[in-house]
Structures are given as structure tokens and as C-alpha cells.
Amino acid sequence: MTFHRMWAELLPIGRSPVSGGYHRFAWTGADTDCRAWFRQQAEERGLAYETDRNGNQWAWLGDPAAGDAVVTGSHLDSVPDGGAFDGPLGVVSAFAALDELRARGVRFARPLGIVNFGDEEGARFGLACVGSRLTAGALTAAQAHRLTDADGVTLPRAMEAAGHDPDALGPDPERLARIGAFVELHVEQGRALDLSGDRVGIASAIWPHGRWRFDFRGEANHAGTTRLDDRRDPMPPYAETVLAARREARLAGAVATFGKIAVEPNGVNAIPSLVRGWLDSRAADQESLDTVVAGIEKAARDHAAAHGVDLDIVRESFSPVVEFDHVLRDELARILGARTGVPVPVLGTGAGHDAGILSGRVPTAMLFVRNPTGVSHSPAEFAAEDDCLAGVAALADVLEGLART
Numbered sequence: 001m002t003f004h005r006m007w008a009e010l011l012p013i014g015r016s017p018v019s020g021g022y023h024r025f026a027w028t029g030a031d032t033d034c035r036a037w038f039r040q041q042a043e044e045r046g047l048a049y050e051t052d053r054n055g056n057q058w059a060w061l062g063d064p065a066a067g068d069a070v071v072t073g074s075h076l077d078s079v080p081d082g083g084a085f086d087g088p089l090g091v092v093s094a095f096a097a098l099d100e101l102r103a104r105g106v107r108f109a110r111p112l113g114i115v116n117f118g119d120e121e122g123a124r125f126g127l128a129c130v131g132s133r134l135t136a137g138a139l140t141a142a143q144a145h146r147l148t149d150a151d152g153v154t155l156p157r158a159m160e161a162a163g164h165d166p167d168a169l170g171p172d173p174e175r176l177a178r179i180g181a182f183v184e185l186h187v188e189q190g191r192a193l194d195l196s197g198d199r200v201g202i203a204s205a206i207w208p209h210g211r212w213r214f215d216f217r218g219e220a221n222h223a224g225t226t227r228l229d230d231r232r233d234p235m236p237p238y239a240e241t242v243l244a245a246r247r248e249a250r251l252a253g254a255v256a257t258f259g260k261i262a263v264e265p266n267g268v269n270a271i272p273s274l275v276r277g278w279l280d281s282r283a284a285d286q287e288s289l290d291t292v293v294a295g296i297e298k299a300a301r302d303h304a305a306a307h308g309v310d311l312d313i314v315r316e317s318f319s320p321v322v323e324f325d326h327v328l329r330d331e332l333a334r335i336l337g338a339r340t341g342v343p344v345p346v347l348g349t350g351a352g353h354d355a356g357i358l359s360g361r362v363p364t365a366m367l368f369v370r371n372p373t374g375v376s377h378s379p380a381e382f383a384a385e386d387d388c389l390a391g392v393a394a395l396a397d398v399l400e401g402l403a404r405t
Contacts, residue, residue: 021081021379026119027158053168062111068180071113075120083381097396137171191374203366209282210318220273237303244299254283325363335401
């Protein structure tokens with residue numbers, strides 16, 4: 001089956017020989033190789049290929065200008081040392097589903113598109129879903145031009161070095177107006193399907209979530225000669241805030257994670273002058289998320305004051321709850337239920353996706369493929385081959401039901 005060939009071709013790109021994890025960051029060499037792979041898949045199938053003004057890649061069967069197109073796909077970039085399935089499974093499955101539909105002899109009444117959205121993970125420039133945000137107008141060109149990576153390279157400079165014109169960045173309402181439905185297949189980032197014994201599920205909603213930066217500013221000094229009582233050390237209040245985040249999230253049935261930290265001057269024998277930590281928090285509803293973040297902020301300020309440390313808190317990004325289009329969601333459930341004869345589970349997710357960004361502009365839906373461990377954003381991320389193929393079959397059934405003559 002074509003799924004195996006495509007997966008084998010994509011698997012080595014950007015993979016660490018040490019950890020087995022992936023480093024496919026936006027507008028780097030690995031990203032360029034992934035983009036070349038996507039274009040090759042489109043051309044091998046005789047699909048019309050194009051790159052839009054924001055660097056997203058599209059492959060079309062039929063004329064997209066006809067409108068009411070059915071689009072599927074995901075992304076190919078990764079988090080640092082990420083897993084093989086998050087994003088790529090949706091893109092590979094899209095091409096494999098098209099192959100399956102052609103083998104069935106399906107004729108389409110609506111254009112069919114496959115997309116690879118750029119910089120979904122935000123690993124390089126710190127903002128998730130850059131490609132889809134720009135397309136949907138949720139990120140302005142001016143804001144995009146100010147994004148920089150850890151080396152001070154701006155997004156426009158990185159895009160230009162990779163051969164894309166950064167001056168073209170911006171909203172793309174004409175393209176979105178051509179899309180009648182967008183369905184994204186993704187590996188489940190959790191164990192709900194494994195616990196229920198189902199191979200494939202349908203997404204109901206994406207939890208509200210955001211990222212906050214906490215800057216604890218103290219005073220650098222000698223680690224061996226400065227009395228504990230004389231220190232303005234930003235590390236203890238940061239550490240206490242990490243523990244507070246865990247407590248607040250547990251009380252609210254939410255999640256909160258400090259997963260990234262920067263320390264200055266970052267010396268073993270130096271008391272830090274700055275500890276900067278990034279909080280990621282998500283909850284099932286807005287009220288719960290607000291409660292968690294407010295509790296973490298209060299704890300951080302209290303601990304900073306107790307240690308004589310200054311604190312700045314900046315919300316860097318936020319996405320409200322996303323309820324996927326109910327009509328489209330119900331249609332997916334009807335199509336898949338008719339095929340299997342049993343109800344398909346519908347579940348929420350705490351992970352953000354391009355489908356969530358687009359949901360305010362076009363009808364969107366998501367399919368999840370079982371993840372037996374629930375591990376994601378890690379080299380240990382995994383989905384069994386049979387489950388992946390079940391996902392391809394489900395996506396093919398959905399596309400046939402939505403787009404055929």
C-alpha cells in the first residue's frame with residue numbers, strides 16, 4: 001500500500017541518530033526536505049501543486065476556484081525532539097486516502113485539496129500555527145515580521161533564505177472562501193481511544209489554551225560567597241511557581257506545564273540574575289483556565305516578593321475554546337457509523353491544531369487515530385500500523401461521503 005512507501009520515505013528526514021526524535025523546524029533544511037517530499041507526492045499523482053503567500057503547500061484534484069472544496073491534511077514540522085506521527089500522519093494519510101478513493105473509482109463533484117500548513121508547532125519562532133494563523137487573519141503580517149528565533153533570525157529572513165517571499169505574508173480570504181470543509185486527521189494526543197478500544201474517533205472541541213512568559217529578575221552574585229539571607233535569587237520563586245502550577249491545575253482538572261526555561265548568566269557558580277520560564281496551560285472551559293492561571297500568577301507574585309525578586313508576566317499567545325462545526329461533525333459520525341455499524345466515539349482534546357485556527361472561517365472537523373501510550377511530542381510517540389491504516393480508511397470514507405458525485 002502507498003502508505004508504507006510514503007511513511008518510509010518521510011521517516012528519516014530530520015531524525016536525530018541519538019534520540020530518534022525529530023527536529024523539523026520551520027524554514028530549515030529538514031523542513032525544506034519535507035516540503036520537497038510533499039511536492040513530489042502531489043506531482044506523482046498528477047495533482048496541481050502550489051505554495052500560497054504564507055508558505056503553506058497545497059495539492060489539488062479539480063479546480064479550487066470552483067469553490068466548496070473538501071480539504072484535508074495537517075503539518076510536517078515538529079517540536080524539538082518530537083515524535084514521528086504528530087502532523088505527518090495526517091499528511092501521509094491524506095495522500096493515501098486519495099489513492100484509496102481512486103482505487104475505488106470514486107468520482108468527485110467537489111474539488112479535493114491536500115494541505116501542509118507551515119510552522120504549526122511554533123518550535124522555532126515561539127508561536128504555534130503560524131501558517132494557518134496568517135491565512136485566517138489571526139496573525140498580521142506586521143506581527144509575523146517581528147517573530148525571531150533563539151539566534152535572532154527573523155521569520156522574514158528565514159523564509160527568504162528558504163526561497164519564499166516574506167513580503168507576500170498576510171490574510172488569504174479568497175483561498176478560504178474556496179473551502180467548503182476541512183477535515184484534519186491526527187494521532188490522538190492522549191489515551192481515550194486506547195481506553196475505549198476504538199481505532200478512530202471524532203473530535204468534539206479543542207480546549208482553550210495559552211502560553212505565558214514569567215520573568216523573575218533578581219541579582220547576580222557569587223554562589224560560594226553570598227549568604228543565603230543576602231541573596232535576591234530568582235530561582236527559588238520560579239521553582240515554587242512550578243509546583244504551584246501543578247497544584248492549581250490538579251484542583252481544576254486542568255493541565256499546566258513549565259516546559260521551557262532560560263537562565264542568565266547561566267553559570268554553575270553564579271546566582272542567576274534572571275530566570276525566564278514559559279507556562280503552557282489548558283482546561284476544558286474558559287472559567288477553569290482563568291482560575292488556574294490566576295492562581296499561578298498569584299503564587300508567583302507572592303513567592304517573588306518573599307525573595308525580593310521582581311516579576312513580569314506576559315501572555316504570549318491564547319486560543320479560546322474551539323467547538324468544531326456541529327453539522328460537519330455529525331456528518332462524519334453518520335458516514336463512519338454507517339460503515340462500521342457502531343457509533344464512533346467523540347472526544348475533546350487539549351492540543352491545538354490548524355483545524356482549530358481555521359474553524360472560525362470554514363467548517364472544520366478532526367479525526368483521531370488511537371495512540372496506545374498517550375505519549376506525544378516525544379520520540380516515544382507511536383501508533384500501530386493497523387490503526388494508521390484504519391485511519392486512512394476512515395478518512396477515505398469521509399472524503400468520499402463529502403465530495404463524491
